[in-house]
Amino acid sequence: MRKFAVCGVSKRAIDMFIQPMITTFSSTSKLVGLLDTDPKRFVVCKSKFPETENVPEYGERDFEKMIVENKPDVIIVASRDDTHIEYILKALEYDLDVISEKPMTTTAADSRRVMEAEVKSKGKVTVTFNYRYSPHHMRIKELINEGKVGRVTSVDLNWYIDTYHGSSYFQRWNRKREFSGGLSIHKSSHHFDLVNWWLDQKPEEVFAFGALNYYGPESEHNPLREDGRHCKTCDVKHDCSYYTRWNSRSNSAIVRDDHIDSDEARKDGYTNYRPDQCVFDSDIEIEDTYTATVKYDKGALLSYSINFSLPYEGYRLAINGTKGRIETTEFHAPSRVPFTVPEQTIEYFPLFGSKETIHVVQQEGGHGGGDPVIQEDLFMGEDPRRKYKVLSGSEDGAYAVTTGEAVWKSAKENRSVRIEDLINQHTASN
Template identity: 40%
Template sequence: MTHKKSILSRRSFIATTGAAMAGGLMLNPLSVTSRPALLKKMRIAIVGTGDRALGMWSKDVAETYGDKVEFVGLCDINPGRVAFFKSATGFTCPTYTDFEKMMKETKPDTLIVTTVDATHSEFIIKGMEMGANIITEKPMTTDEEKCEAIIQAEKRTGKKVTVTFNYRYSPHRARVYELLRAGEIGEVTSVDFHWYLDTRHGADYFRRWHRLKEKGGTLWVHKATHHFDLLNWWIESDPVEVYATGMLEFYGKHGPFRHTHCRPCPHKDKCKFYYDITRNKRHMDLYVANEKYDNYHRDGCVFREDVNIYDKMAATIKYANGVHVSYSLTTYSPYEGYRIAFNGTKGRIDMWIEESNPVEERNYDEIMITRNFGTREFIRVPHGTSGHGGGDRILKDSIFKGITEDPLNQAAGVRDGALSILVGIAARKSCETGQPIKIADLTSIKPEVKRQFVARG
């Protein structure tokens, strides 16, 4: 994309999320303000005290929202990791390796689920049955049977599941949502969406549990759930059919040599993917110090024979409103980022991000609008300051500060969590069968032309 030729924006853009606060009033079911006893603190328990819980859902939450929340219990299958989590956060609540015992003894009203993907459904369902609303990390779960079980459990228990789709909250992506709603390019008819994971971050999926389909559902589910959720949200319609292809041809058994993990590896001097975990204190504390409990190697070899996920993927997705999407995911790119274009009846919106090795460092992202037979305009969106383009902070504010407005429809519940993974599950099935897969055949959710918004109350 050549920036030099660009005609800079006529609009001086103020981060979307500020403007976004002026919308319809809705109550967040998880928020403290929607509780009967206004001053009662949210009683939070966490299951899965690994990297994500530590970085996103622990100390920062306790410090920033301390008047509204309290942590009452921590649980992980790995006793060493949960003990480390407690000492690293300074939390004083009890720790457990038995989930049901934690739920019975600490009686949380909110359970944060940050375990390995394929185990989410177990804790989401039991958590609701034992009286808690759920905040779950993406992907909500990894197959259609577990997805249906969550849908039914939410109905049965009357509890609420919030899926933390932080990508929706980045100011850049929120701005595109506004432009599409404002009809800047007329009716959207198709979308080109290409995501590039680089040889650092992309490779990391092949080092960890994510390399196994039975743990993460393949990157169609584990990673692309973010992308499919963005598409569902931007397009404001439900996906109906997916045709996909995928291959494993770079990592796993295709590597030139292999070992179990990097530390004892005899090939470390010549391997481009050698990861010296001893230089990463956080990983040493979280994982290496606790290998004795689960034999899990955070510096696993990317060329292990057991890798059973795809490393390049492409899909065609049809939406109920007629929009067609061309999507691809690559896992060994020299730079990390994405390109997306919305083609409409009156023009086109392009956006692109380079998250690693950017050509130039800048504190904004751009959106390009090109109108048919007309002008080209560039809109600059300042970066947010927290993780994921500023999205993580806004997401946490919306949950813990009890923000009751959601004008950009960024809150996500079970239906959104389901429809994003169902695109990935359908894509995975399509790769396995060679057939297009209908979303309606997977669960009780029937796709609708106009997407249903989750009400925050």
């Protein structure tokens, strides 16, 4: 029986870790501690899952106390992004294993600190890059491993975030770079890790552009130049396209937030957490649009873009190699797409030959069926029948974060940025 403690009782922690731990994997896993800055989150968790009623609760400064009193084997970190580093390092000091939500940290320097601490510890760090576990993404990995495309030469990945999901980042804490690292880290690290894993190559150099096009006070969609508004009480919300797209006049008192699914949390709100801040505030300091080129150590090139305010959500991918090409298009959240969504397939084009269309067996569960599979690896150990590694470690987390930071720095400073230079900054400063 492995004992787990959770730092950050977020919706993600409850759905992704706590629920399966006390249901599917209850015979081998035990929840022994909950730590958070806000006691209301304990109430939400325990009201949703009465099985956790007797699990001890701890404040943000009580990490050591939680460890001493409950002796967990694993610390799950699912708190706000900028706090990950503190809990990961403390857990490694106690020689505990760590399961961290992405991004592992919010800076390349902190990622380096994690890798250095892991070397000195008996604990192991795992980062939950669940996009790897989507059936389509695993099949793409297998096609590359089988040599279908030969040596990969280039990748085109265009990611689209719709107006519902995209605007939510600018209503919450994510809008502050100090908390999230910016969306090139908070969100795009998922995508960079996916490409790194597919290619089995390490990113070396990045050149990028970024801009704030849709949100902030200069947005052409801003109905009134005024700071400090909140959707729930805003006088001009019915003149705001982002609000009216997803809210009718009759339910205007409801604030939607994909990080909250509890009626109690929606009604009372969490302490110091506002999911309805105005997307046009002048203190927004992150970008909503990026394009980037990434060079890899074995010669592959990535052309990447992401946009956080589009009519639908999903991505388009092409992987080119010396023997062929892979293409796929995915539409996320079909209930929010205002047109018929086709089935996702993988198209394989040999360099000399006929196209093949591959239909992938669908799986139930979040993130395209990936969540239940990664949960099995986390709570049961990696599948011994699998011929390739999927579960991510600290180095994977570090390269994903550092690529995201390189995108932001390149866009800010109008220069190419080398990955190793960012990772090694921490060492050079000590």
